[in-house]
Amino acid sequence: MALSLSMPPSKAHEDIDYDITSEHEGLREAAKHAITKGDKALFDSLLKAGLLINKPLDAESKELALHEAVMRKNPDMIRYLMQQGANPLLRDRWDNRPIDNLEHHREDDITPILEALTRKPTAYDKKLLMEVPVPVWREILGAPELPQDPLAPPDGDREVPLLIPFVSINEEDPTPEMTPVLNAYYPGWRPGSRAEEAKGKDDVAGYRDKQSHEAGMLVQIAFAATTSKNIAVNDKGKLTSYVRSRDLPAYKFKMRRATGPFLAGGGWGGHVVLLAGYWVKAGTEGWDE
Numbered sequence: 001m002a003l004s005l006s007m008p009p010s011k012a013h014e015d016i017d018y019d020i021t022s023e024h025e026g027l028r029e030a031a032k033h034a035i036t037k038g039d040k041a042l043f044d045s046l047l048k049a050g051l052l053i054n055k056p057l058d059a060e061s062k063e064l065a066l067h068e069a070v071m072r073k074n075p076d077m078i079r080y081l082m083q084q085g086a087n088p089l090l091r092d093r094w095d096n097r098p099i100d101n102l103e104h105h106r107e108d109d110i111t112p113i114l115e116a117l118t119r120k121p122t123a124y125d126k127k128l129l130m131e132v133p134v135p136v137w138r139e140i141l142g143a144p145e146l147p148q149d150p151l152a153p154p155d156g157d158r159e160v161p162l163l164i165p166f167v168s169i170n171e172e173d174p175t176p177e178m179t180p181v182l183n184a185y186y187p188g189w190r191p192g193s194r195a196e197e198a199k200g201k202d203d204v205a206g207y208r209d210k211q212s213h214e215a216g217m218l219v220q221i222a223f224a225a226t227t228s229k230n231i232a233v234n235d236k237g238k239l240t241s242y243v244r245s246r247d248l249p250a251y252k253f254k255m256r257r258a259t260g261p262f263l264a265g266g267g268w269g270g271h272v273v274l275l276a277g278y279w280v281k282a283g284t285e286g287w288d289e
Contacts, residue, residue, distance in 0.1 A: 017055070019052075019055065020052065020055050021052065023049065023050030023051070024050060024052045024055055027046045027049060028051075031046050031051055031057050031065060032057055032058075032068060035065060035068045035072060036068075038074050038076060038077050040080045043065075044084075053065055053084055053085055054085070054086060054090060061092055063093075064086070064090055064092070064098070065086055066078065066081050066086045066090075066098040067092055067098045069081055069098070070099070070101045070102070070113060071101055071104065073105060073109050073113065075116035078098075078113065078117055082116070082117070082119075088117055089278075097278070099275070099280055100281075102238070102239050102280075103237055103238055103239045105238065106238065107242050110238070110239065117276055118276040119276070119277035119278070120277060121277060125277070129177055129178060130169065130175055130177065130178060132251065133279065135278070136223075136279050138279075139272045139280070140251075140255065140272060141185050144184035145185055163215055163217045164189070164216035165186040165189040165217060166191070166194055166207065166216050166217065166218050167190070167191065167192055167221070168193075168218070168219070168220050170222055170223065171222070173191035173192055173193050186219060190209065190216070192218065192219075192220070194209050194210055195207045195208070195209070195210070195216055195218060198213075205259050206259055206260025206264055207258075207260070207261075217259045218256070218257065218258045218259075218265070219255075219257055220255075220256040220257075220258075220267075221253070221256075222253065222256075223252065223253040223254075224252050225249075226251065226252045226271070227248060227249065228244055228246060228247065228248040228249075228273045229244060229247050230250070230271075231244045231250075231270075231273075231282060231283035237282070239280070239282055243275060243280075244282075248275060249273070249274040250271045250272060250273040250282075251271065252269070252270075252271050253270065253272065254269035255267045255268055258289065264289065265288075265289045266286065266287055266289050267286065267287060268285065268286035269284065269285065270282065270283045270284030270285060271283045271284075
């Protein structure tokens with residue numbers, strides 16, 4: 001399966017978007033003003049003049065019109081933008097969708113914004129990988145290491161990483177259906193069962209390939225179905241508090257990386273919750289080992 005996944009801001013060619021027109025660039029500041037004032041008539045005239053609703057309004061942050069409307073806490077403007085075709089799944093430079101900005105608002109403001117942002121499930125939402133919805137994997141894994149870049153060299157010409165990622169999912173080797181996803185996130189990865197603890201004095205890492213003896217690191221992914229009510233109460237985030245007060249479908253997850261058997265790793269974990277047609281992260285935290 002091929003996924004359309006955004007790339008981190010540090011990657012080559014990220015700032016080149018040949019679909020952005022000079023008309024759009026000239027109208028972006030006016031569009032921000034229209035959203036701030038809630039002026040739908042002005043925004044409509046900007047669209048007719050060449051503003052592109054699904055292109056960034058800010059060259060630095062890459063935030064789109066919907067990001068701006070959510071930050072301005074304007075449900076009417078959010079509804080209007082959605083009606084005009086704004087895509088609520090597009091992400092900014094920091095890999096955030098408009099809904100991810102809810103963490104910045106008071107709990108009382110979240111409900112009307114969610115009502116305006118609510119979307120119906122699509123084929124993307126219903127597709128499963130290892131019995132987990134594709135959007136859940138996207139939230140767990142984040143942005144991929146290797147985007148679908150038309151200028152990138154063929155797979156065979158890519159450099160092998162210094163440390164081979166040995167990947168396991170729920171303590172088992174990934175199923176074949178995960179291969180295209182893991183190819184993008186962990187170039188040169190191998191099944192976790194190929195890893196063994198390295199004990200030789202010349203080994204540069206704590207793990208190596210059982211067959212080739214190449215140095216590697218463990219990438220351990222774990223998840224389980226649950227509900228938002230089971231999120232730990234020690235997380236005081238606004239969005240986390242909001243979803244914990246409701247009984248929503250969720251997945252608990254952990255992502256761990258380790259380059260050695262002792263004190264050489266860390267990770268992060270939390271929950272991904274189904275909220276208003278989106279899978280969003282809540283109750284997340286990281287740790288070092």
